[in-house]
Amino acid sequence: MNGSGKVSNSVIKRLPGYYRYLTDLEEKGMVRISSQELGSRMGLTASQIRQDINCFGEFGQQGYGYNVTDLREQIGHILGLDQKYPMVIVGAGNVGQALAKYLGFRDLGYCVEAMFDKYPERVSSMVEDMPLFPVEELGRYLQSHTIKIGIITAPAADAQKISDILVAGGVEGIWNYAPVDLNVPDDVALQNMHLSDSLMIISYHIRHKE
Amino acid sequence: MNGSGKVSNSVIKRLPGYYRYLTDLEEKGMVRISSQELGSRMGLTASQIRQDINCFGEFGQQGYGYNVTDLREQIGHILGLDQKYPMVIVGAGNVGQALAKYLGFRDLGYCVEAMFDKYPERVSSMVEDMPLFPVEELGRYLQSHTIKIGIITAPAADAQKISDILVAGGVEGIWNYAPVDLNVPDDVALQNMHLSDSLMIISYHIRHKE
Numbered sequence: 001m002n003g004s005g006k007v008s009n010s011v012i013k014r015l016p017g018y019y020r021y022l023t024d025l026e027e028k029g030m031v032r033i034s035s036q037e038l039g040s041r042m043g044l045t046a047s048q049i050r051q052d053i054n055c056f057g058e059f060g061q062q063g064y065g066y067n068v069t070d071l072r073e074q075i076g077h078i079l080g081l082d083q084k085y086p087m088v089i090v091g092a093g094n095v096g097q098a099l100a101k102y103l104g105f106r107d108l109g110y111c112v113e114a115m116f117d118k119y120p121e122r123v124s125s126m127v128e129d130m131p132l133f134p135v136e137e138l139g140r141y142l143q144s145h146t147i148k149i150g151i152i153t154a155p156a157a158d159a160q161k162i163s164d165i166l167v168a169g170g171v172e173g174i175w176n177y178a179p180v181d182l183n184v185p186d187d188v189a190l191q192n193m194h195l196s197d198s199l200m201i202i203s204y205h206i207r208h209k210e
Numbered sequence: 211m212n213g214s215g216k217v218s219n220s221v222i223k224r225l226p227g228y229y230r231y232l233t234d235l236e237e238k239g240m241v242r243i244s245s246q247e248l249g250s251r252m253g254l255t256a257s258q259i260r261q262d263i264n265c266f267g268e269f270g271q272q273g274y275g276y277n278v279t280d281l282r283e284q285i286g287h288i289l290g291l292d293q294k295y296p297m298v299i300v301g302a303g304n305v306g307q308a309l310a311k312y313l314g315f316r317d318l319g320y321c322v323e324a325m326f327d328k329y330p331e332r333v334s335s336m337v338e339d340m341p342l343f344p345v346e347e348l349g350r351y352l353q354s355h356t357i358k359i360g361i362i363t364a365p366a367a368d369a370q371k372i373s374d375i376l377v378a379g380g381v382e383g384i385w386n387y388a389p390v391d392l393n394v395p396d397d398v399a400l401q402n403m404h405l406s407d408s409l410m411i412i413s414y415h416i417r418h419k420e
Contacts, residue, residue, distance in 0.1 A: 016407035080417030098308035173412035189415030197226035202383035205399035207290030
Protein backbone atom coordinates (compact mmCIF):
# COMPACT_ATOMS: atom_id res chain seq x y z
CA MET A 1 0.00 0.00 0.00
CA ASN A 2 2.63 2.39 1.12
CA GLY A 3 4.91 2.76 -1.88
CA SER A 4 7.87 4.12 0.05
CA GLY A 5 8.95 4.01 3.64
CA LYS A 6 9.70 7.70 4.00
CA VAL A 7 7.06 10.24 3.11
CA SER A 8 7.90 13.91 3.56
CA ASN A 9 6.02 16.01 6.07
CA SER A 10 4.81 18.37 3.37
CA VAL A 11 3.13 15.46 1.56
CA ILE A 12 1.61 14.19 4.80
CA LYS A 13 0.25 17.66 5.52
CA ARG A 14 -1.49 17.74 2.16
CA LEU A 15 -3.19 14.36 2.56
CA PRO A 16 -6.14 15.58 4.66
CA GLY A 17 -6.80 18.21 2.00
CA TYR A 18 -6.89 15.52 -0.68
CA TYR A 19 -9.24 13.50 1.47
CA ARG A 20 -11.54 16.49 1.97
CA TYR A 21 -11.63 17.33 -1.72
CA LEU A 22 -12.23 13.78 -2.80
CA THR A 23 -15.02 13.37 -0.24
CA ASP A 24 -16.60 16.52 -1.61
CA LEU A 25 -16.24 15.33 -5.22
CA GLU A 26 -17.68 11.94 -4.33
CA GLU A 27 -20.67 13.56 -2.65
CA LYS A 28 -21.20 15.56 -5.83
CA GLY A 29 -21.28 12.32 -7.81
CA MET A 30 -17.98 12.81 -9.62
CA VAL A 31 -16.50 9.50 -10.76
CA ARG A 32 -13.04 10.44 -11.92
CA ILE A 33 -10.69 13.38 -11.84
CA SER A 34 -7.47 14.26 -13.64
CA SER A 35 -4.35 15.39 -11.82
CA GLN A 36 -4.70 18.76 -13.60
CA GLU A 37 -8.19 19.29 -12.24
CA LEU A 38 -7.36 18.08 -8.74
CA GLY A 39 -4.29 20.31 -8.85
CA SER A 40 -6.16 23.43 -9.86
CA ARG A 41 -8.66 22.90 -7.03
CA MET A 42 -5.86 22.45 -4.54
CA GLY A 43 -3.53 25.16 -5.80
CA LEU A 44 -0.91 22.61 -6.87
CA THR A 45 0.50 21.62 -10.25
CA ALA A 46 -0.59 18.38 -11.89
CA SER A 47 2.93 17.04 -11.50
CA GLN A 48 2.96 17.78 -7.76
CA ILE A 49 -0.32 15.91 -7.45
CA ARG A 50 1.10 12.91 -9.30
CA GLN A 51 4.27 12.97 -7.23
CA ASP A 52 2.31 13.16 -3.97
CA ILE A 53 0.03 10.31 -4.87
CA ASN A 54 2.86 8.18 -6.24
CA CYS A 55 4.47 8.27 -2.79
CA PHE A 56 1.78 5.85 -1.71
CA GLY A 57 1.79 3.43 -4.59
CA GLU A 58 0.25 3.13 -8.01
CA PHE A 59 -3.04 4.93 -8.47
CA GLY A 60 -4.65 6.33 -11.55
CA GLN A 61 -3.74 5.65 -15.14
CA GLN A 62 -2.38 7.73 -17.97
CA GLY A 63 -5.15 9.54 -19.81
CA TYR A 64 -7.87 8.45 -17.40
CA GLY A 65 -6.94 10.19 -14.18
CA TYR A 66 -8.01 8.94 -10.80
CA ASN A 67 -11.14 7.13 -9.76
CA VAL A 68 -12.52 9.45 -7.07
CA THR A 69 -13.93 6.76 -4.78
CA ASP A 70 -10.87 4.53 -5.01
CA LEU A 71 -8.42 7.34 -4.39
CA ARG A 72 -10.49 8.70 -1.50
CA GLU A 73 -10.61 5.25 0.08
CA GLN A 74 -6.91 4.70 -0.36
CA ILE A 75 -6.00 8.05 1.10
CA GLY A 76 -8.42 7.40 3.97
CA HIS A 77 -6.65 4.10 4.54
CA ILE A 78 -3.24 5.80 4.47
CA LEU A 79 -4.54 8.36 6.97
CA GLY A 80 -5.70 5.54 9.21
CA LEU A 81 -9.37 6.45 8.84
CA ASP A 82 -10.41 2.82 8.65
CA GLN A 83 -9.72 2.56 12.37
CA LYS A 84 -11.43 4.05 15.39
CA TYR A 85 -9.67 6.55 17.62
CA PRO A 86 -11.13 6.75 21.11
CA MET A 87 -10.18 10.12 22.59
CA VAL A 88 -10.41 12.00 25.86
CA ILE A 89 -10.61 15.76 26.25
CA VAL A 90 -8.81 17.27 29.22
CA GLY A 91 -10.18 20.72 29.97
CA ALA A 92 -13.96 21.17 29.77
CA GLY A 93 -13.91 24.91 29.06
CA ASN A 94 -15.31 26.54 25.95
CA VAL A 95 -12.87 25.05 23.49
CA GLY A 96 -13.04 21.58 25.04
CA GLN A 97 -16.82 21.60 24.94
CA ALA A 98 -16.93 22.89 21.37
CA LEU A 99 -14.65 20.04 20.29
CA ALA A 100 -16.74 17.50 22.20
CA LYS A 101 -19.84 18.73 20.38
CA TYR A 102 -18.21 18.86 16.95
CA LEU A 103 -19.88 15.97 15.18
CA GLY A 104 -17.63 16.00 12.12
CA PHE A 105 -14.93 14.10 14.01
CA ARG A 106 -17.12 11.15 14.92
CA ASP A 107 -17.90 10.36 11.28
CA LEU A 108 -14.18 10.05 10.66
CA GLY A 109 -13.71 7.61 13.53
CA TYR A 110 -12.56 10.05 16.21
CA CYS A 111 -14.80 9.51 19.23
CA VAL A 112 -14.63 11.46 22.44
CA GLU A 113 -15.15 8.94 25.24
CA ALA A 114 -14.85 11.16 28.28
CA MET A 115 -13.90 14.63 29.44
CA PHE A 116 -11.81 15.65 32.41
CA ASP A 117 -11.60 18.94 34.20
CA LYS A 118 -9.79 20.39 37.20
CA TYR A 119 -13.07 21.75 38.55
CA PRO A 120 -15.80 19.50 37.14
CA GLU A 121 -18.33 21.01 39.55
CA ARG A 122 -17.93 24.37 37.81
CA VAL A 123 -18.68 23.01 34.36
CA SER A 124 -22.11 24.04 33.17
CA SER A 125 -23.84 23.17 29.89
CA MET A 126 -22.15 19.79 29.62
CA VAL A 127 -22.26 17.80 26.46
CA GLU A 128 -25.17 15.40 26.67
CA ASP A 129 -24.34 11.89 27.89
CA MET A 130 -20.64 12.71 28.04
CA PRO A 131 -18.91 11.43 31.17
CA LEU A 132 -17.05 14.18 33.00
CA PHE A 133 -14.46 13.34 35.65
CA PRO A 134 -12.07 15.28 37.85
CA VAL A 135 -8.62 15.42 36.27
CA GLU A 136 -7.14 13.46 39.21
CA GLU A 137 -8.90 10.40 37.81
CA LEU A 138 -7.31 10.70 34.36
CA GLY A 139 -4.41 8.32 35.09
CA ARG A 140 -6.67 5.65 36.52
CA TYR A 141 -9.17 6.03 33.68
CA LEU A 142 -6.42 5.47 31.12
CA GLN A 143 -5.40 2.24 32.85
CA SER A 144 -8.83 0.72 32.26
CA HIS A 145 -9.71 2.28 28.87
CA THR A 146 -7.88 2.16 25.57
CA ILE A 147 -7.56 5.77 24.54
CA LYS A 148 -5.58 6.58 21.40
CA ILE A 149 -5.64 10.38 21.37
CA GLY A 150 -5.62 12.90 24.20
CA ILE A 151 -6.92 16.40 23.53
CA ILE A 152 -5.56 19.09 25.82
CA THR A 153 -7.80 22.13 26.17
CA ALA A 154 -6.59 23.05 29.64
CA PRO A 155 -4.68 26.21 30.62
CA ALA A 156 -1.05 26.42 29.51
CA ALA A 157 0.26 26.03 33.07
CA ASP A 158 -1.31 22.57 33.41
CA ALA A 159 -0.68 21.30 29.91
CA GLN A 160 2.71 19.58 30.32
CA LYS A 161 1.58 17.71 33.42
CA ILE A 162 -1.56 16.53 31.65
CA SER A 163 0.49 15.54 28.63
CA ASP A 164 2.77 13.43 30.85
CA ILE A 165 -0.23 11.62 32.35
CA LEU A 166 -1.69 11.00 28.89
CA VAL A 167 1.62 9.63 27.61
CA ALA A 168 2.10 7.44 30.70
CA GLY A 169 -1.45 6.21 30.14
CA GLY A 170 -0.59 5.01 26.67
CA VAL A 171 -2.08 7.56 24.28
CA GLU A 172 -0.41 7.53 20.88
CA GLY A 173 -1.31 11.06 19.87
CA ILE A 174 -1.80 14.42 21.55
CA TRP A 175 -3.82 17.27 20.10
CA ASN A 176 -2.71 20.30 22.04
CA TYR A 177 -4.78 23.48 22.20
CA ALA A 178 -2.88 24.95 25.15
CA PRO A 179 -0.66 27.85 24.03
CA VAL A 180 2.54 26.11 25.08
CA ASP A 181 4.92 23.71 23.36
CA LEU A 182 4.91 20.28 24.94
CA ASN A 183 7.65 17.73 25.38
CA VAL A 184 6.47 14.31 24.31
CA PRO A 185 8.39 11.16 23.36
CA ASP A 186 9.17 10.77 19.65
CA ASP A 187 6.70 7.94 19.22
CA VAL A 188 3.76 10.10 20.33
CA ALA A 189 2.20 12.10 17.48
CA LEU A 190 1.80 15.69 18.57
CA GLN A 191 -0.20 18.35 16.76
CA ASN A 192 -0.37 21.83 18.19
CA MET A 193 -3.34 24.09 17.65
CA HIS A 194 -2.02 27.39 18.91
CA LEU A 195 -5.09 29.44 18.07
CA SER A 196 -3.53 32.83 18.79
CA ASP A 197 -0.51 32.01 16.64
CA SER A 198 -2.55 31.89 13.51
CA LEU A 199 -4.35 35.14 14.36
CA MET A 200 -0.92 36.72 14.79
CA ILE A 201 0.08 35.56 11.32
CA ILE A 202 -3.03 37.27 9.96
CA SER A 203 -2.16 40.50 11.72
CA TYR A 204 1.45 40.22 10.52
CA HIS A 205 0.21 40.19 6.95
CA ILE A 206 -2.27 43.00 7.56
CA ARG A 207 0.49 45.09 9.07
CA HIS A 208 2.99 44.45 6.34
CA LYS A 209 0.76 45.13 3.39
CA GLU A 210 0.18 48.65 4.66
CA MET B 211 12.27 48.39 11.79
CA ASN B 212 11.86 45.76 9.18
CA GLY B 213 15.41 44.85 8.18
CA SER B 214 14.47 43.33 4.85
CA GLY B 215 11.49 43.59 2.56
CA LYS B 216 11.03 39.88 2.02
CA VAL B 217 10.67 37.58 4.98
CA SER B 218 10.14 33.89 4.35
CA ASN B 219 6.93 32.19 5.39
CA SER B 220 8.78 29.80 7.64
CA VAL B 221 10.24 32.72 9.61
CA ILE B 222 6.81 34.39 9.82
CA LYS B 223 5.32 31.14 11.10
CA ARG B 224 7.85 31.01 13.92
CA LEU B 225 7.27 34.58 15.10
CA PRO B 226 4.17 33.85 17.22
CA GLY B 227 6.14 31.12 18.95
CA TYR B 228 8.91 33.59 19.76
CA TYR B 229 6.32 36.01 21.05
CA ARG B 230 4.73 33.35 23.26
CA TYR B 231 8.09 32.25 24.68
CA LEU B 232 9.28 35.76 25.34
CA THR B 233 6.00 36.66 27.03
CA ASP B 234 6.39 33.62 29.23
CA LEU B 235 10.01 34.48 30.05
CA GLU B 236 9.08 38.07 30.83
CA GLU B 237 6.32 36.92 33.17
CA LYS B 238 8.90 34.75 34.94
CA GLY B 239 11.07 37.83 35.44
CA MET B 240 13.84 36.84 33.03
CA VAL B 241 15.76 39.89 31.78
CA ARG B 242 17.92 38.49 29.01
CA ILE B 243 18.32 35.32 27.02
CA SER B 244 20.99 33.97 24.70
CA SER B 245 20.21 32.66 21.24
CA GLN B 246 21.42 29.23 22.44
CA GLU B 247 18.91 29.19 25.27
CA LEU B 248 16.04 30.54 23.21
CA GLY B 249 16.91 27.98 20.53
CA SER B 250 16.93 25.04 22.89
CA ARG B 251 13.50 26.02 24.19
CA MET B 252 12.14 26.33 20.68
CA GLY B 253 13.80 23.32 19.14
CA LEU B 254 15.99 25.46 16.87
CA THR B 255 19.73 26.05 16.65
CA ALA B 256 21.24 29.27 17.97
CA SER B 257 22.21 30.23 14.44
CA GLN B 258 18.62 29.79 13.18
CA ILE B 259 17.42 32.03 15.99
CA ARG B 260 19.97 34.69 15.08
CA GLN B 261 19.09 34.44 11.39
CA ASP B 262 15.36 34.70 12.12
CA ILE B 263 15.75 37.73 14.33
CA ASN B 264 18.20 39.42 11.99
CA CYS B 265 15.51 39.41 9.31
CA PHE B 266 13.84 42.18 11.25
CA GLY B 267 16.79 44.37 12.04
CA GLU B 268 19.50 44.59 14.65
CA PHE B 269 18.64 43.13 18.01
CA GLY B 270 20.85 41.70 20.70
CA GLN B 271 24.57 41.99 21.07
CA GLN B 272 27.46 39.59 20.93
CA GLY B 273 28.04 37.95 24.31
CA TYR B 274 24.98 39.49 25.93
CA GLY B 275 22.11 37.92 24.08
CA TYR B 276 18.71 39.52 23.81
CA ASN B 277 16.87 41.72 26.23
CA VAL B 278 13.66 39.77 26.78
CA THR B 279 11.32 42.76 27.08
CA ASP B 280 12.81 44.61 24.11
CA LEU B 281 12.76 41.61 21.84
CA ARG B 282 9.21 40.70 22.88
CA GLU B 283 8.06 44.23 22.15
CA GLN B 284 9.78 44.35 18.79
CA ILE B 285 8.36 41.02 17.72
CA GLY B 286 4.93 42.16 18.94
CA HIS B 287 5.36 45.27 16.83
CA ILE B 288 6.38 43.20 13.80
CA LEU B 289 3.33 40.99 14.34
CA GLY B 290 1.17 44.09 14.42
CA LEU B 291 0.16 43.57 18.05
CA ASP B 292 0.39 47.28 18.80
CA GLN B 293 -2.82 47.75 16.83
CA LYS B 294 -6.40 46.68 17.49
CA TYR B 295 -8.15 44.18 15.27
CA PRO B 296 -11.93 44.41 15.42
CA MET B 297 -13.37 41.08 14.28
CA VAL B 298 -16.70 39.49 13.50
CA ILE B 299 -17.55 35.82 13.84
CA VAL B 300 -19.88 34.35 11.25
CA GLY B 301 -21.45 31.15 12.53
CA ALA B 302 -22.59 31.11 16.15
CA GLY B 303 -22.34 27.35 16.66
CA ASN B 304 -20.09 25.65 19.19
CA VAL B 305 -16.80 26.66 17.66
CA GLY B 306 -17.91 30.23 17.00
CA GLN B 307 -19.09 30.63 20.54
CA ALA B 308 -15.96 29.08 22.00
CA LEU B 309 -13.85 31.56 20.04
CA ALA B 310 -16.05 34.47 21.12
CA LYS B 311 -15.55 33.44 24.75
CA TYR B 312 -11.83 32.88 24.44
CA LEU B 313 -10.41 35.77 26.38
CA GLY B 314 -6.80 35.26 25.36
CA PHE B 315 -7.42 37.01 22.03
CA ARG B 316 -8.68 40.23 23.53
CA ASP B 317 -5.45 40.81 25.47
CA LEU B 318 -3.56 40.65 22.18
CA GLY B 319 -5.80 43.24 20.54
CA TYR B 320 -8.21 40.91 18.73
CA CYS B 321 -11.72 41.94 19.72
CA VAL B 322 -14.88 40.23 18.59
CA GLU B 323 -17.39 43.02 17.91
CA ALA B 324 -20.38 41.00 16.72
CA MET B 325 -21.53 37.56 15.71
CA PHE B 326 -23.71 36.54 12.80
CA ASP B 327 -25.69 33.38 12.22
CA LYS B 328 -28.02 31.96 9.60
CA TYR B 329 -30.52 31.10 12.31
CA PRO B 330 -29.90 33.53 15.16
CA GLU B 331 -33.18 32.50 16.78
CA ARG B 332 -31.81 28.99 17.31
CA VAL B 333 -28.68 30.16 19.11
CA SER B 334 -28.86 29.43 22.81
CA SER B 335 -26.29 30.20 25.48
CA MET B 336 -25.07 33.34 23.75
CA VAL B 337 -21.93 35.09 24.78
CA GLU B 338 -22.84 37.81 27.25
CA ASP B 339 -23.32 41.30 25.77
CA MET B 340 -22.29 40.10 22.32
CA PRO B 341 -24.49 41.43 19.51
CA LEU B 342 -25.88 38.62 17.34
CA PHE B 343 -27.38 39.38 13.94
CA PRO B 344 -28.84 37.36 11.09
CA VAL B 345 -26.21 36.70 8.44
CA GLU B 346 -28.22 38.69 5.87
CA GLU B 347 -27.16 41.80 7.76
CA LEU B 348 -23.45 41.09 7.51
CA GLY B 349 -22.87 43.17 4.38
CA ARG B 350 -24.68 46.18 5.76
CA TYR B 351 -22.92 45.87 9.12
CA LEU B 352 -19.53 45.93 7.41
CA GLN B 353 -20.43 49.15 5.61
CA SER B 354 -20.88 50.97 8.89
CA HIS B 355 -18.20 49.28 11.01
CA THR B 356 -14.47 48.94 10.44
CA ILE B 357 -13.80 45.25 10.80
CA LYS B 358 -10.29 43.97 10.13
CA ILE B 359 -10.70 40.21 10.49
CA GLY B 360 -13.62 37.95 9.67
CA ILE B 361 -13.83 34.57 11.39
CA ILE B 362 -15.80 31.92 9.54
CA THR B 363 -17.23 29.18 11.74
CA ALA B 364 -20.16 28.41 9.47
CA PRO B 365 -20.78 25.14 7.59
CA ALA B 366 -18.53 24.44 4.60
CA ALA B 367 -21.36 24.95 2.11
CA ASP B 368 -21.83 28.58 3.19
CA ALA B 369 -18.19 29.50 3.71
CA GLN B 370 -17.25 30.86 0.28
CA LYS B 371 -20.31 33.07 0.09
CA ILE B 372 -19.60 34.46 3.56
CA SER B 373 -15.97 34.98 2.63
CA ASP B 374 -17.02 36.98 -0.45
CA ILE B 375 -19.25 39.23 1.68
CA LEU B 376 -16.45 39.75 4.19
CA VAL B 377 -13.97 40.64 1.45
CA ALA B 378 -16.44 42.99 -0.26
CA GLY B 379 -17.00 44.56 3.16
CA GLY B 380 -13.32 45.38 3.48
CA VAL B 381 -11.91 42.85 5.91
CA GLU B 382 -8.17 42.42 5.55
CA GLY B 383 -7.92 38.95 7.02
CA ILE B 384 -10.01 35.80 7.17
CA TRP B 385 -9.67 33.10 9.78
CA ASN B 386 -11.44 30.12 8.31
CA TYR B 387 -12.65 27.21 10.43
CA ALA B 388 -14.92 25.77 7.74
CA PRO B 389 -13.45 22.56 6.28
CA VAL B 390 -13.14 24.00 2.79
CA ASP B 391 -10.45 25.98 0.99
CA LEU B 392 -11.55 29.51 0.17
CA ASN B 393 -10.73 31.76 -2.74
CA VAL B 394 -9.77 35.21 -1.53
CA PRO B 395 -7.86 38.02 -3.25
CA ASP B 396 -4.10 38.05 -2.71
CA ASP B 397 -4.23 41.09 -0.47
CA VAL B 398 -6.50 39.37 2.05
CA ALA B 399 -4.60 37.34 4.66
CA LEU B 400 -6.15 33.90 4.95
CA GLN B 401 -5.44 31.36 7.66
CA ASN B 402 -7.22 28.04 7.59
CA MET B 403 -7.98 26.10 10.73
CA HIS B 404 -9.09 22.79 9.34
CA LEU B 405 -9.58 21.03 12.64
CA SER B 406 -10.11 17.56 11.20
CA ASP B 407 -6.98 17.87 9.06
CA SER B 408 -4.73 17.97 12.06
CA LEU B 409 -6.52 15.02 13.69
CA MET B 410 -5.93 13.10 10.47
CA ILE B 411 -2.23 13.87 10.66
CA ILE B 412 -2.19 12.42 14.17
CA SER B 413 -3.91 9.25 12.98
CA TYR B 414 -1.53 9.04 10.01
CA HIS B 415 1.39 8.95 12.42
CA ILE B 416 -0.33 6.48 14.73
CA ARG B 417 -1.06 4.19 11.79
CA HIS B 418 2.43 4.35 10.36
CA LYS B 419 4.35 3.69 13.52
CA GLU B 420 2.57 0.36 13.95
